[in-house]
Amino acid sequence: MSGRGGNPLWRFAGVRPAAALFFAYLYLPIVILIVLSFNANRTVTIWTGLTTDWYVEVLSNGDILRAARNSLIVAFSATFIATVAGTLAALGMARGRFRGEAAVNGVMGLPLVVPEIVTAVATLLFFILVGIKLGLLTVIIGHTVFCTPFAYLPIRARLEGMDPSLREAASDLYADAWRAFRRVTLPLLWPGILSGALLAFIISLDDFVITYFVAGAGATTLPVYIFGMIRIGVTPEVNALSSLMLLVSILFVSLSFLVQRQR
Amino acid sequence: MPQANAIDIRDITKVFGQGAEAVHALDHVSLAIREGEFFTLLGPSGCGKTTLLRLLAGFEQPTAGVIGLYGDDLAGLPPFRRPVNTVFQNYALFPHMTVAGNVAFGLEMQRWRRGDIERRVEEVLSLVKLAGYGQRKPAQLSGGQQQRVALARALANRPKVLLLDEPLSALDLKLRKEMQIELKRLQVETGITFVFVTHDQEEALTMSDRLAVMQDGKVLQVGTPAEIYERPTRRFVADFIGDTxxxxxxxxxxxxxxxxxxxxxxxxxxxxxxxxxxxxxxxxxxxxxxxxxxxxxxxxxxxxxxxxxxxxxxxxxxxxxxxxxxxxxxxxxxxxxxxxxxxxxxxxxxxxxxxxxxxxxxxxxxxxx
CATH class of the missing domain: 2.40.50.140 (Nucleic acid-binding proteins)
Structure with missing residues (x-):
């Protein structure tokens, strides 16, 4: 990027068009979705003029607002539990080497690689076997499971980058374990915790597959609601609602990024 | 009346690991460090000098043996209950606190009153010639200044013994020479017993009242710089210090x-x-x-x-x-x-x-x- 030479790859013909094509493929649909969410015409393919009516309609739709409320309840609960669990896990893992550490580390990240549909079916099966009635609680439990590794990883990374002599210095300066944690470890860990929490939050907010399986009646979240709307057809309300969710996601990712960067 | 011993190290052994992988970091080490002296542990890396310092600070516990501080057995006492303070090799300043916050930390933990803390922080910062730097963050300071903050943070508590773990090794030659003189001045001015770890024989000779030369977890010789230089008793000591x-x-x-x-x-x-x-x-x-x-x-x-x-x-x-x-x-x-x-x-x-x-x-x- 810097200087006259730049990336040597630019020498090859076709690198630029390929990159352009890739990004177009990735983002053009999203741009179109956002543009169409302002289209005054109900038919998607015909542009008649600019309007914000669909947004008004979305924000005054009781079902959508209920789904949004559910989404937020689930996201906040799952994020909270996952972040606390992730922080404790990271602190525990950083305490020292132990037998089977690699295995524990692997198991911790497993939810990231297990196909979501498998987790979804397994979770549903588990709830049925145990006899828990499907509802908002089961969604929260399900989300907590896959949010935990997302919360854990940034916290662990932050902790790993922390100079172990800082804790020793605190202890040397008359701070017992709890005060050393509160005054030194926690403030330094805070950006990691926050960015882990934000990551967990958007992952939860976006989730469809697991939610679709384990959400009982009245526990519909926004992604599930959008899926229901799509079955009837892609309406401008869907576009508007999707755009709003995109906005929230971008907001949270940016926040997470900013928090991660600051020391 | 004989001079009091600040530290009595009696027959200390420290083993890391177990079985075939066990490493004897310290092997039956005995030392007496007198009150108010600048005492140096000198030896090549891996000789056990840093381990010994960490045992004094309480970061490690001895496998066998007794450490006495003014006659009190330190066994089992965690670092935060020991009236000694450490200057770390990499300074270990708290990056999220100001210079004043760093220096005040130990005093706050000991529940000093706010006014007393402020006065003491001022006093110690001017002692290390950093008056007026209180509101800076450690990252805004040069290496030499960070070194001084680390010293101030430890000295603020008026420790009975100050432990220094190769504190000058990260500084360039000119700054190191300056800090050697500075450290010696601080030690004389405060009258605090310094236990200084280094692998630099010149540093050890010029700064110490007495020094112990260590190798492979053992203390080979203890004496004044002149005694060590003029009358080495072991081949390793004669070879490690100066040309022979x-x-x-x-x-x-x-x-x-x-x-x-x-x-x-x-x-x-x-x-x-x-x-x-x-x-x-x-x-x-x-x-x-x-x-x-x-x-x-x-x-x-x-x-x-x-x-x-x-x-x-x-x-x-x-x-x-x-x-x-x-x-x-x-x-x-x-x-x-x-x-x-x-x-x-x-x-x-x-x-x-x-x-x-x-x-x-x-x-x-x-x-x-």
Whole structure:
């Protein structure tokens, strides 16, 4: 990027068009979705003029607002539990080497690689076997499971980058374990915790597959609601609602990024 | 009344790991560190000096042995209950706190009153010449300034003993020299007992009241810098500190307070100290290069005791002195001789010249092993 030479790859013909094509493929649909969410015409393919009516309609739709409320309840609960669990896990893992550490580390990240549909079916099966009635609680439990590794990883990374002599210095300066944690470890860990929490939050907010399986009646979240709307057809309300969710996601990712960067 | 001991280390052993992988970091170490002295633990990396310091701080617990601080057994006491403070090798300043916040930390933990803390922080910051830097963050300071903050943070608590773990190793040479003087000044001004860990022999010699030379988890010799330099008892000590020539010989009889030693290379030298040895014993001698004189071979020499014949191999001019490497028949290594340069005098000897080395009795140190 810097200087006259730049990336040597630019020498090859076709690198630029390929990159352009890739990004177009990735983002053009999203741009179109956002543009169409302002289209005054109900038919998607015909542009008649600019309007914000669909947004008004979305924000005054009781079902959508209920789904949004559910989404937020689930996201906040799952994020909270996952972040606390992730922080404790990271602190525990950083305490020292132990037998089977690699295995524990692997198991911790497993939810990231297990196909979501498998987790979804397994979770549903588990709830049925145990006899828990499907509802908002089961969604929260399900989300907590896959949010935990997302919360854990940034916290662990932050902790790993922390100079172990800082804790020793605190202890040397008359701070017992709890005060050393509160005054030194926690403030330094805070950006990691926050960015882990934000990551967990958007992952939860976006989730469809697991939610679709384990959400009982009245526990519909926004992604599930959008899926229901799509079955009837892609309406401008869907576009508007999707755009709003995109906005929230971008907001949270940016926040997470900013928090991660600051020391 | 005998001088009080600040620290009594009795028969300390520290083993890391278990079974076949066990490492003896410290092996039956005993030391007494006196109140108010600048005491240095000197040795190469892996000799156990940092482990010993960490045992004093309480970051590690000894496998066996007792550590006493002014007579109190420190066993089982966590670091935050020990009236000692540490200056870490990498300073370990809290990056999220200001300089003043760092210095105040220990005082806050000891529940000092706010006004007292503020006064003490000011006082200590001016002691380390950082008055006015209180509101900066550690990252905004130079390495030398961070070093001073680390010192201030530890000294603020008026520790009974200050532990310093190679605190100068991260500084460049000029700054290191400055901080050496600074540390010595702080130690004298505060009267606090300093236990200083370093692998730098020059640092150890110039700063310490006394030092302990360590190797492989053992203390080889304890003494003042002059004692360690002039009277090393072990080959390792003589070799680690400064340049030394080693000669082998057999101890002869004593006469007039001087003991004769018949050298393997031929010739005799005498010494005044060989208390640990008896007549007829094989011994190793340590001879400092600057204690040896060179004479032209044709000089009228009198008796031959204390003189060796050799041929100059190389001459290196150092400004203050000139260093010669002298080959002696049947010695595998040339003997190093350093002669101070007199005003205006060029080296009287050149490569290839035959010379005589004069080794006076006080230059000969008989090693224990």
């Amino acid at each position: 020539n080693f000669l082998q010989g057999v101890l002869g009889r004593a006469a007039n307070g001087e003991i004769q030693i018949k050298l393997d290379v031929g010739g005799m030298v005498t010494t005044r100290h060989a208390e640990a040895h008896t007549e007829g014993e094989r011994v190793t001698l340590a001879v400092r290069p600057e204690r040896v004189d060179l004479e032209p071979v044709n000089a009228e020499a009198g008796e031959d005791t204390g003189r060796l014949r050799g041929v100059v191999e190389t001459v290196v001019y150092f400004g203050t002195d000139t260093s010669y490497r002298i080959n002696i028949d049947s010695l595998p290594e040339p003997v190093l001789v350093r002669v101070q340069n007199r005003q205006g005098a060029a080296s009287p000897f050149a490569s290839g010249d035959s010379v005589r080395l004069r080794i006076p009795p006080e230059a000969v140190q008989v090693l224990v092993d």
